[in-house]
Amino acid sequence: MLGMPLRRRLRLLVATVTAALLALLATGTASAIQPGGITDEARLMNDLFWIVTIAGLIVFGLVGAALVYAMIRYRRQNDELPPQFHGGGKIEAAMVGVPVLIVIGLFTISMIILVQIDDKAEDEALTIDVTGFQFSWQFAYNLNDLGTNTDPNAEGTIAVIGTPANDPILYMPVDEPVEFLLKSNDVIHSFYVKDFLYKLDLIPGRVNSFTVTARETGDFSAQCAELCGTNHALMRFIVRVVERDEFDAWVAAEAARQLGDGALVSASGTQGD
Amino acid sequence: MATVAVPQLSGYHRPAVLDWIMTVDHKRLGILYLYFTLFFFAVGGILALLVRTQLAVADNSFVGNDAYNQIFTMHASAMLFLFIIPVWAGFGNYLVPLQIGAADMAFPRINALSFWMLPPAGILMFAGFIVDGGAADGGWTAYSPLAQQTGVGMDMWIIAVIVLGMSSTIGAANFLVTMFRMRAPGMTMFRMPIFCWTMLVTALLQLLATPVLAAALVMLFIDRNYGGQFFDPNGGGNVVLWQNVFWFYSHPAVYIMILPGMGIVSEILPVFSRKPLFGYKAFVFATIGIGGLGFSVWAHHMFTTGSVLLPFFGFMTFMIGVPTGVKIFNWLGTLWGGSISFPTPMLFAIGFVSMFLIGGINGTYSAAVPVDFALHDTYFVVAHIHYVLFGGSVFAVFGGLYYWFPKIWGRQLNERLGKLHFVLMFVGFNVAFFPMHMLGLDGMPRRIAVYADSAGWEALNMLSTGGAFLIAVSMIPFLIAVVMAFMRPKDQPDDPWEANTLEWATTSPPPDYNFDSLPPVRSERPLFDARHSGEEQGH
């Protein structure tokens, strides 16, 4: 049924498939300039990402090459029956052994990194209370839990509340650990900051927390990553990482605005230290 | 759909339509399953095109946010529950009795019942679009408490999924009894065709996992309608409970959706390489291993809930990579040293292997727990889902259709059109889904109806939408080939491919009760043995 005239077309087809796979590989490597991340934790994850990527590319390259090679080298040339081997002991042992080694290796590395990321921050870390709701965010700061410059006598909390049309801005200082406490009272949301390379769910009935130390200042866009209803796509926010004194100034201004002058005194009092 | 081109088997008494409705014959039921599921593949595909159209440009308002949530939820629900899971029951129905040399399934009437549960469930699920509040819109995962907020369409969805689950549970029992008890003389378990083995493990998973989904759905239904507090923290309930129970089913379900596809590919590759499957037993054990491990990895969908044992589930998830890797070796080893020809079924089979390879590799990202923190619920995962379910399962469906078409309908699908179909689909698929990796890495969450221009995701999304439409275009040569085939007489010989398994030992299409006589079964390739009984072949 597959006479000579088809040969050429077949070869063309093999070539198309090969080219497509190679093109994939190329775009894959070229545009996977991705992860990066701006926190200590993200940098660890970035390392792991590249380890997995390199392992994946090696596997893909080897298997893909073998596949293409087999398709060309062993294409049907005559009607003879090829040797009928069914496989056997040693090769089959290798079939199991190689994946086991790869898998154990990757698992070990990812657990080492997981342990490092999970290192809990000291109690003094600045704490931000994040509440997700349909469909925006509230970021609350307790004035006596502001990290390095905390005034233990300060009282009150300040909060930033967004709307679907108006993305709230989450202020945080650079170069110090910040702890996030995540809560929700309606449905599940997920706090996802791409440049943290991290997300964690906000689940009604429980409080989740994580800690990061940002190393770069700037505005980073972020959004909810767990389907939460109609306007899930609009549950965006901005993470603004700033120098410590800028952060303190912002806190002082917000405290004055939200709590009146009394709070302003103690909040701005921390600034001088 | 089910009324077009109904092949005439022996219709001389009742009207043909009635014959089809009343049938308990496994071959006819198999064909009905195929029609039904391909119809919903088309429906799910149209919904996918709506999704891709909405996402083609930033800040689009082609469909509203509410409608979008319904559309992608129903896209996934149709593709999973009404297409891919029952399509294997279709292939299985047609092929398992033939491949093991039996006259029918163990329980023909229960078999008919399994099939006839599907259409009402499909209609019920889609009727959600016309009721107040619209169709289910909480994603196919129906996470609670969100799934408590939506309208009656959600209840219809729940009932439909329960009914579909019952259908596949009793279908599974039927397959198991058929394979355990009705094999031809000489066909030991380890001589069963590999497709049967994958159906066997799939049936076991369905039998044991689907009832747990039913339990979860019942709880959700009680919470929604009778004031239940299962998933309500205010009454002492537990939100994450839903996810635990749901994924306890749905991870095994992932293998329910792919294992028979692996089986089909493992039938096709040996035939067109003219070699036995490399490492038959290793393949069988790997299949069983995937099935077993499948029950211990459910929480890898919940790494970001902050409430799972990360090391354990990370480890088990990686372990699944081992049997999966074994299979890749099985397929490579089968090609290696063969005499390979490339008719359309073979192209789809090789397409499967290459795309499934990518689907396996991008899956390891999510097994590496810290990387999953970044990629979970982004478009990277959407890419992964589709490399496995489309690049994997759907390619296997089409490979199987081209391969068994001569057997089922007695006619060949045109080769040129088939190859065109393959090339368009292969290219379209990769254009549609490969960019999603980059979108995910760039932080685009899944299940969002709109994205801002400033996010910078437009170019890749546009590319992806183009690919999706190319996939749609690829269906045109396929449909033409089908129509052309049905315009020709049934002229196919018993065994047009020089195949290995018993279904090719009878006429195309097979007569009622399948076989007049069976060749002796002395290996997993009885037809190969029959063809080459004179020659001496090293085994």
Added chain:
Amino acid sequence: MAAHGTAERQGMTNSMLGFILFLASEVMFFGGLFAAYFIARADAPAWPPPLTPEQIAEGVHLELEVLLPAISTGILVLSSVTMQYAVWQIQKGNQGGMLWGLFISLALGIVFLAAQLYDYTQLHFRADDTIYGTTFYTLTGFHGAHVAGGALFIAVVTVRALGGQFTAENHEAVEASSMYWHFVDVVWIALFTVLYIIK
């Protein structure tokens, strides 16, 4: 596993194997409900969970009387014994003995159901009163439905037995109904233990 031979092999029939597989799926269904109960209970700060003032004002209290269900448990276990008696009798070809066994089992099953319904009326909480009420009614409700199904099964078998359809060689339906009945019984014992006994 590697059995040779043709279609219907010696030993169990296809229908029996199919029925056992069906029971396996039933076990998984209840397994799912039980798992939910255990997860909820393990996660709850207190068990039974605290009530709201409104619930207390309405007179809700989350308590279960053990006496009546304990008697019910005895009844159900006894009915399993009589059911097994029916099977043994027909295995020996004794149709009369089987009929007695079936009748008594059916009667005991109905008594169990009646007792359960009565018990429901005596409780001071509903399905929407915390996860406690929800799990209680879901578990016992689904079990009760299965008891009713099993009783129906036995009733059908009894009618067939009255028509003299079973012999020492041919009495699969009797065995199947008894297996189902034992399954329902075992589920109840598990339910009784976790809901009423473990505090």
